Amino acid sequence: MRSFVAGIVTETNTFSPIPTGASEWERVDRPEGIVPDSSLDGFRRKAALAGDEVVFGLYAFAMPAGITVQKAYEDLRDELIGQLRAAMPVDAVFLPLHGAMVADGYDDAEGDLIERVRALVGPDVKIGVHIDLHCHLTRRMLDHCDALVIYKEYPHTDMAARAEDLYDLIRDAHLGRTEPVMAMFDCRFMGIVPTNPQPMRGFVDAMMAAEGAEGVLSLSLGHGFPWGDVPDSGARMLAIVDAKQVAGDARARAARVAEEWGRRFFALRHDVVVEPLALDAALDRALAAPRGPVVIADQADNAGGGAPSDSTFVLRRLLERGVPDAALAMMWDPIVVQLAKSAGVGARLAVRLGGKMGPTSGDPLDLDATVVGIRDGLVQMWPQVDGSLASPAGDCVHLRVHGLAGTPSSGGDVDVIVTTRRGQVLGVEVFTAFGIDLTAKRVLVVKSIQHFYAAYAPVAAEVVYMAAPGAVAPIMETIPLERANLRTFPWVDDPFDDG
Ligand SMILES: [Zn+2]
Structure with missing residues (x-):
């Protein structure tokens, strides 16, 4: 043939x-x-x-x-x-x-x-x-x-x-x-x-x-x-x-x-169907867990569903609440990557991160952060039933965020991975390539709806699906559909019942 x-x-x-x-x-x-x-x-x-x-x-x-x-x-x-x-x-x-x-x-x-x-x-x-x-x-x-x-x-x-x-x-x-x-x-x-x-x-x-x-x-x-x-x-x-x-x-x-x-x-x-937790409820759950890492999926900002992957809602709350031992991947912000690379490893910066693409991205965050690592051409490995699939993750920097600029830090630093390439988290390399020990973290936030699961389930103490605000908010009833047939579950519990 x-x-x-x-x-x-x-x-x-x-x-x-x-x-x-x-x-x-x-x-x-x-x-x-x-x-x-x-x-x-x-x-x-x-x-x-x-x-x-x-x-x-x-x-x-x-x-x-x-x-x-x-x-x-x-x-x-x-x-x-x-x-x-x-x-x-x-x-x-x-x-x-x-x-x-x-x-x-x-x-x-x-x-x-x-x-x-x-x-x-x-x-x-x-x-x-x-x-x-x-x-x-x-x-x-x-x-x-x-x-x-x-x-x-x-x-x-x-x-x-x-x-x-x-x-x-x-x-x-x-x-x-x-x-x-x-x-x-x-x-x-x-x-x-x-x-x-x-x-x-x-x-x-x-x-x-x-x-x-x-x-x-x-x-x-x-x-x-x-x-x-x-x-x-x-x-x-x-x-x-x-x-x-x-x-x-x-x-x-x-x-x-x-x-x-x-x-x-x-x-x-x-x-x-998954019933995701609201933002603070998801953080409460992670903080109450007997051990980490609790992997929190920021479903609403999943680039794989068309979201910008630069939303700041979760990072803001991690900092405001002083959540200890937290890390987050990946924020799409090519300008911040460029600034961090030019400042170099060890530099402490006042940097404005994320929140650029529209209301679903939230407001930009002004941060006090140190550049901890730089990795150009990062590749993440996505586990498959028959091997794994290499997927480009862009040029990335690891920022250790000490807090919101001008606000006294309320807790621990948050490790944030920022990339030039808009994409969702598929493999653990987005953290491990920077030497971040997953098992030492209490909270790992990944911007992904579900594809992260294959790589993270084996290391997670618990996986929490979260519905923060965002471009692909995972609550069906909040999607402003106009052309779809809404005589469909969950809008109608039994659309086959014509009686
Ligand atoms: Zn798909």
Whole structure:
């Protein structure tokens, strides 16, 4: 089998104050480069095992932010289409995408891209699509591809494994062994659903166990991305069945399987969502813990969801309350990094940090701080089920913050990691690269909703999810949605009840 692999990947927070223009897109033109998802590894491994040929096209990634500028999207899309045209003839096309990208004029950018790929290659070439579970799964995406596979794990530790699943699905279809037929079911649910705790762990395990039995080739749950205000938002269950194995109408069978699993997920709705603590309640919890480190997730300022990652609400309270042995990563403030680097290690500075990107970032903090360390090109390692994924964390500085300028210090210093690259915490290196001993800390604040979990759960005495103010505040009812269908949980407890 000869295939073409290319992707355009971002998650669009339609409320983010940061536009996604052409310069926000990073390109990986060689598949060996550092990429923010490991799907390319999965495709490459499977192709090598089978002795298949793969042509890699562009892989473009933008850190989640606001709506992509129309020309930026269209230029990338047209380049990808041009590369595919040059690579033809191919037997298959693999598209690692995100599934929640919105560009000006394109509520469903992935649907547009997939449709154009289909128009170019015709009906006989197999198209496989691989997307993040924080997606808006649409009819249009499904209509123009042969198989679509969504990550199952949150944190996303299974990107490469799901790419391998997709490779097998498409290869079997290409060889005529199977005839995949897809259907989806709208679960009428919106929320943030980690897959490590029960009962969600059991649901994911059950999905995987059901694949390969009774004509079911694949099951995926799109969780939805609540900060993308589009008509197709919300959770969707996807089933792929093999028309060669099921009797009768395969599409009807796929629809029944999708509905059965979708309703099974919906029945868990009250038990799978995280209920984060308010800011001070989260700090109270950490201070009351018998030992540290208590890892507090500042979910609302997660760059991975399109937040600026420069909010100051938590740092201000850590200082005002004099919380001892606390550290925080990562504040996005390139100017402060530049000042600290120019002053050098050991310098004591009066520095204005964070709070620059808008009301959801809070006010800037004027701080009394010492530069303790400088690390250019920091890389964090994100644990995966099949290894780990290197992820760039930017040029970083370690500030030891003694207090708010002009205010007598009320307690201990706070270690703060500041970066030039807006990004969420995925690995422990954001602290350990500076010699910070995690186990000696009482409180570690990480700006991340859930991806931090894989690296931090093994060292944490306790993990606390926190809902401070911010651009991706994790309380569904506070998101100012206007275009989404709100006849959906949690706005309506049982949207399926029409009586
Ligand atoms: Zn995601």
